[in-house]
Amino acid sequence: MVKFSIRALNIWFDAVHALKNVTMDITANEVLSIIGPANSGKTAFLRMLNRLNELSENFRMSGEVKLSRGNIKDMDTELLRKRVGMVFALPLPLPLSIFGNVAYGIKMHGIKNEKRQREIIKQALKQAYLWEEVKDRLDESAFKLSGGQQQRLCIARTLALKPDVILFDEPCSGLDPISTAKVEEAMLRLKTDYTIVLVTNNVKQAARVGDKTAFFLSGELVEIDKTDKIFTTPTDKRTDGYIRGKFG
Amino acid sequence: MRKFREFFIEKLILICGLAAIFFVVLIFLFLLKEGLSVFGTVSPLKFLLGKSWYPISEPAQLGILPLILGSLLVTLGAAAISIPIGVACAVYIAEIAPLKIKEVLKSGIELLAAIPSVVLGFIGMVTLVPWVKSMFHLPTGLTALSGSIMLAFMAMPTIVSIAEDALYSVPKSYKEGALALGATHWQAIYRVILPAASSGILAAVMLGIGRVIGETMAVMMITGNAAVIPQSILVPIRTLTATIAAEMGEAVVGSEHYFALFAVGIVLFVMSFAINVTADLFLHKKK
Ligand SMILES: Nc1ncnc2c1ncn2[C@@H]1O[C@H](COP(=O)(O)OP(=O)(O)OP(=O)(O)O)[C@@H](O)[C@H]1O
Ligand SMILES: [Mg+2]
Numbered sequence: 001m002v003k004f005s006i007r008a009l010n011i012w013f014d015a016v017h018a019l020k021n022v023t024m025d026i027t028a029n030e031v032l033s034i035i036g037p038a039n040s041g042k043t044a045f046l047r048m049l050n051r052l053n054e055l056s057e058n059f060r061m062s063g064e065v066k067l068s069r070g071n072i073k074d075m076d077t078e079l080l081r082k083r084v085g086m087v088f089a090l091p092l093p094l095p096l097s098i099f100g101n102v103a104y105g106i107k108m109h110g111i112k113n114e115k116r117q118r119e120i121i122k123q124a125l126k127q128a129y130l131w132e133e134v135k136d137r138l139d140e141s142a143f144k145l146s147g148g149q150q151q152r153l154c155i156a157r158t159l160a161l162k163p164d165v166i167l168f169d170e171p172c173s174g175l176d177p178i179s180t181a182k183v184e185e186a187m188l189r190l191k192t193d194y195t196i197v198l199v200t201n202n203v204k205q206a207a208r209v210g211d212k213t214a215f216f217l218s219g220e221l222v223e224i225d226k227t228d229k230i231f232t233t234p235t236d237k238r239t240d241g242y243i244r245g246k247f248g
Numbered sequence: 249m250r251k252f253r254e255f256f257i258e259k260l261i262l263i264c265g266l267a268a269i270f271f272v273v274l275i276f277l278f279l280l281k282e283g284l285s286v287f288g289t290v291s292p293l294k295f296l297l298g299k300s301w302y303p304i305s306e307p308a309q310l311g312i313l314p315l316i317l318g319s320l321l322v323t324l325g326a327a328a329i330s331i332p333i334g335v336a337c338a339v340y341i342a343e344i345a346p347l348k349i350k351e352v353l354k355s356g357i358e359l360l361a362a363i364p365s366v367v368l369g370f371i372g373m374v375t376l377v378p379w380v381k382s383m384f385h386l387p388t389g390l391t392a393l394s395g396s397i398m399l400a401f402m403a404m405p406t407i408v409s410i411a412e413d414a415l416y417s418v419p420k421s422y423k424e425g426a427l428a429l430g431a432t433h434w435q436a437i438y439r440v441i442l443p444a445a446s447s448g449i450l451a452a453v454m455l456g457i458g459r460v461i462g463e464t465m466a467v468m469m470i471t472g473n474a475a476v477i478p479q480s481i482l483v484p485i486r487t488l489t490a491t492i493a494a495e496m497g498e499a500v501v502g503s504e505h506y507f508a509l510f511a512v513g514i515v516l517f518v519m520s521f522a523i524n525v526t527a528d529l530f531l532h533k534k535k
Contacts, residue, residue, distance in 0.1 A: 050428060052424060052427065052428060055424070055427070057347070077427075078430045078431070078432055079430065080430075081427065081428055081429065081430040082429070082430035085428065085429070086428040088421065088424070088425065088428075090421065092419075092421045092422065092424075092425045094422060094425060094426065094440055095422070095440070095443060095444045096443075104426070104429065104431075104439065104440075105429035105430060105431075108429070108430065108431055108435055108439070109430060154425075157429065158428075158429070161429060161430065
């Protein structure tokens, strides 16, 4: 089933043509990895899916993005962003307690009952593999957690909203290998219930987690295919070069 | 040669620094020495809590409670007006206003800060005072309220510009994080950006109020200068600052009155010092 369908998408920031005529589908309940060198438009693409690009005053676009058949342009941004959660490159806890961070979103979307809140928060922290580490210190400031724990907290915060899709923008770029493994494990488990789009600079990570992989280069979508296919017999020479270059 | 120059410059800077500290200490000691002498004739408690200020009657009555209450009343009034408006204005400039309006507002605020306080007092006298008088059907418009409104205008530029800085330096990522969770712009401001900037905003408020407490000329011109304990905000009052400014010229050097005015200075000094230290604490907490 197609979750996102993207047709002839172009994005500009002033004169910078950040995405060029991108057309692709994102399948539900799969992990799509997006790889590509710096400035290839990966982040811009991700931020398109939850309309976060619109925060930049110099942003313009053409083409269309549909989420389950509805054009995202016609959706309420708050509801769209609740359905399409995002985890950023740097772990970004809000200046609140651990509990407060996860509670923030659900409170905002109108869940006032405290018992209900506690249940949702516990479940979200469990899904993000963080519960055991923080269950006795929920009222401490989120900044006291390690970088890897903070990143999983951000995942939990997104999960608490029960989104359809979760966007990850290089979620492991600042993390050590063990934290990285934990985040990857969380992502693999999550795909049964969610659709996941993972932008990563780490080609091996793309290969480990992605069902499909897309390769971006200077704003163009060069190739999108099953991860196995991309990593063994890519159609485009440039994909091959990039992957080999990275493998050394 | 270069070594010598280094040495020379270093020592010069050291001397300048020491001189500055030296003069501050000197001023403070002078203030203390002159001010504390008044307590030979009145007890500190009577001085601070005495209800009447008749410095030139025989015997002189040196109670500064009316002056302290006068200062507090105008200051609180000014705070009640300037804090909500100032913070709201800072939020508008930092978060909501489009680029062009933002520039206009910022220069407007700077302009407001540049108006000398006497001028502001003068304008207040011919516009605000008659307005307050007719608005509340008072015998005179020279009231604490007029003073508060005008002082609010003086505190506002400080509050707005420092609070705006504090809001602006909240990492963009907090806002994006909140928005990505489906917060509306207002929810992000209210639940994330304001709390994150809170210590800077508090410092802004403190500095704004510090400016208000020390203000003299303008308050003297429009608050009526009646040294009585105020029963409401719609009566004339007199502040600590205005008292010193108005009476220092007439007080005989070395008289009780003269020393009492210095003691008023000490009280004022302690008040603004406390406010500045509090503001500093908040600013440093932010760092
Ligand atoms: N808000 C913005 N304003 C101006 N230009 C932007 C903005 N966001 C992105 N760009 C430009 O769009 C292009 C694509 O940027 P993008 O961040 O999507 O790259 P990326 O593939 O995510 O790179 P990286 O691997 O370094 O994160 C870049 O040239 C960048 O300078
Ligand atoms: Mg990026």
